[in-house]
Amino acid sequence: FYNVLRIRNLPEGSVPRKELEAMMYCKAGEARKALDLLLPEYEAGIEDTHLRAMVAYRLALIYEQLGDADRRKEYLIRATADDQRTPVRDGMALYTLAGLLLEEGDVERANRYINCSMEDALYCNYRSRMQQSSEMVQQIAGAYIDSLDAKRRAMGYVTIVVSLLVVMLLGRYFTILVYYRNFLLYTAAAADQRSGVEYGC
Secondary structure: OHHHHHHHHOOOOOOHHHHHHHHHHHHHEEEEEHHHHHHHHHHHHHOOOHHHHHHHHHHHHHHHOOOOHHHHHHHHHHHHHHHOOOOOOOOOOOHHHHHHHHHHHHHHHHHHHHHHHHHHHHHHHHHHHHHHHHHHHHHHHHHHHHHHHEEEEEEEEHHHHHHHHHHHHHHHHHHHHHHHHHHHHHHHHHEEEEEEOOOOO
16 A cells, blocks of 8 residues: 555656556566566666666566566666665665575675675665675575585595596506516526527526
């Protein structure tokens, strides 16, 4: 009801009004209508950077609802870039993008982005975002630990394989050495036998 009142108080055809209408469509499960309403406005160009960031973030949410992961990521990046150009630091794009990167396994970039998001939250004294960011930092720390464990296990496997190869190579080396020694002894014995025959011994 509150959003309906807000929509009525905004100018007809304005971008903020369409952004709210798109949000209402999404809540009603009509993401395609929301996209048809909002995407042309974004593509036509929005001069206000903060408003453009808000619309890009809304489009990212719409694409998430539609199941288009690539477009969702694209518009999260667009929204984040515009958020960084404005003095307003309450945008959700950077935080959401950090979470997406964490899901994709890009822990290093996720860590950088969530730290930046936490700085923005501290700057704005945005308590709920601080709590969310601290929780994600813990998840990132856990992901780092898992990554280090995986690398340690991989190094262990590599060490075992290399050790086996070294043992095999040493075995081959000693086999060839013994064979070569026997060959020399056989050659020397054959030579002695030939010389004995020649001298009538």
